[in-house]
Amino acid sequence: MxxxxxxxxxxxxxxxxxxxxxxxxxxxxxxxxxxxxxANDHICNFLGIRNESFKMSCIATILDRIKPIDNNMCREQQVFHVLLQAKFLYY
Structure with missing residues (x-):
C-alpha cells in the first residue's frame, strides 16, 4: 500500500x-x-478516503483502481458490507 x-x-x-x-x-x-x-493517514489521503479508514478498505480501493472486477459490486462495496454486518460501521 x-x-x-x-x-x-x-x-x-x-x-x-x-x-x-x-x-x-x-x-x-x-x-x-x-x-x-x-490504515496510515498518508495512504488514506492519497486514496481520497477518510483518515483512519480500515486497512482493508484501502486495499479494496487500490485493487478496484488497478484491477477492477466485473461484478455488480466493487471490492470497496463488498468490504463496506462486511464491516456493516460485523458492526464495525454504522449508518
Missing part, C-alpha cells in the same frame, strides 16, 4: 499479495470480533 501511495506502479506479485491479504482480512472480520487494523 505504501508503494502505491507514493505513485509507484505495483507489479503482478504485489497485486496478488494485496488480493490475498484482502481475502484474509475479510475472513478475519467475519470470523472474529477483533477490530480491523486502521
Amino acid at each position: 505504501i508503494k502505491y501511495s507514493t505513485g509507484e506502479i505495483l507489479n503482478e506479485n504485489e497485486i496478488n499479495y494485496l488480493e490475498d491479504k484482502l481475502i484474509i482480512l475479510v475472513n478475519e472480520v467475519r470470523l472474529s470480533h477483533a477490530r480491523p487494523t486502521i
Whole structure:
C-alpha cells in the first residue's frame, strides 16, 4: 500500500499479495470480533478516503483502481458490507 501511495506502479506479485491479504482480512472480520487494523493517514489521503479508514478498505480501493472486477459490486462495496454486518460501521 505504501508503494502505491507514493505513485509507484505495483507489479503482478504485489497485486496478488494485496488480493490475498484482502481475502484474509475479510475472513478475519467475519470470523472474529477483533477490530480491523486502521490504515496510515498518508495512504488514506492519497486514496481520497477518510483518515483512519480500515486497512482493508484501502486495499479494496487500490485493487478496484488497478484491477477492477466485473461484478455488480466493487471490492470497496463488498468490504463496506462486511464491516456493516460485523458492526464495525454504522449508518
